[in-house]
Amino acid sequence: MESQPVSDAAKASRCILETRGLTKDFKGFTAVKDINLKVNEGTIHALIGPNGAGKTTFFNLLTKFLTPSAGTIHFDGHDITHRRPADIAQRGVIRSFQISAVFPHLSARENVRIALQRQLGVSYQFWRPIKMLDQLNDKADALLQEVGLKEFAETKAVELAYGRKRALEIATTIALEPKLMLLDEPTQGMSAEDVGTVTDLIGRVVKGRTIVMVEHNLNVVSSLADRITVLNRGEIVAEGDYEAVSTNPQVMEAYMGTAHAD
Structure with missing residues (x-):
């Protein structure tokens, strides 16, 4: 029997990336603590938080530039926790750096x-x-x-x-x-005009692709992200759409106030 193509709705409901209890310690300092994250296929999932929240460390764990102290990473149905960076890239996880x-x-x-x-x-x-x-x-x-x-x-x-x-x-x-694009601060250091241009570009050319994005600009996050995870001191403090996280008291205390002060 000939297989049927997977619909966009079905893709959006399929978890393609999952971390379970992901933790990273640096000589007594815990940069990422017990992160349980699920990213659905065909969605843009933003990771936000104040400086030092653990966002870049989390990205480095996903791409195996760092080795987890505990926990596992699963991508497209496979445990990739102990895979090498080159193996991760070959599986379709591609990272775009801040620079x-x-x-x-x-x-x-x-x-x-x-x-x-x-x-x-x-x-x-x-x-x-x-x-x-x-x-x-x-x-x-x-x-x-x-x-x-x-x-x-x-x-x-x-x-x-x-x-x-x-x-x-x-x-x-x-x-x-890529099966999964990791965008690390895609608008970092840009003028307001360039931020708008690149935001429009991301929204247009990556539609239907799976993206995990670290981004400090909340206007960019609100216009692009289907789901947002907020980190503070290495832990998840909130998760949901923009409306849900932007009104969360923990988020407002830990992140939103500093973001609006920029």
Whole structure:
């Protein structure tokens, strides 16, 4: 019997990432404590909290740059707690860092082509003849068009404005065909205009994709996130949609006041 495609509604109800009792200690200091988190497929799940809340540590645990002191991580039905960072990436968990992670002296198109090399089975083999990569130009240009950078295809990444560099990074991340995108402060250091542009871009190009996002800007979170988890001192203090968490007394005390003071 031929299998039927999974509907968007079914995807949204399927848990693709789950942490159980996830904990990280650093010589007596507990940065992340007993985190039980579920992320449903096809949703944007935001992680917020004041400085030192444990957000980046949690991200580093997910991508195995840190080893948990206790607890487990399950992705797409598999226990990945003790997998290496490269194995996590191969399973489709791709992280975008706070600092733009593109090759500054390559063009926008060349940056996207490098990410697309996985489709040729020659990923990151820079000594291959450049003509081999020409077959990726159309796909690279389509991705650049999607993020509004088609006219900058020949421009070196170092010459792009900051907001456009982040757009390029999103294009290269999408090119890797992630099952889960981890966006680490995607609007960090941006002007108000760039924040709006990148927020619109994320909402448009990642629709239907699964994203866990650390973000300090509450306007961005409120406009993008389907679900929000609030951390404080390494623990979850609230979870729900924006309306629910923004009126939670613990959140207002721990986070919202400092955010509005920025």
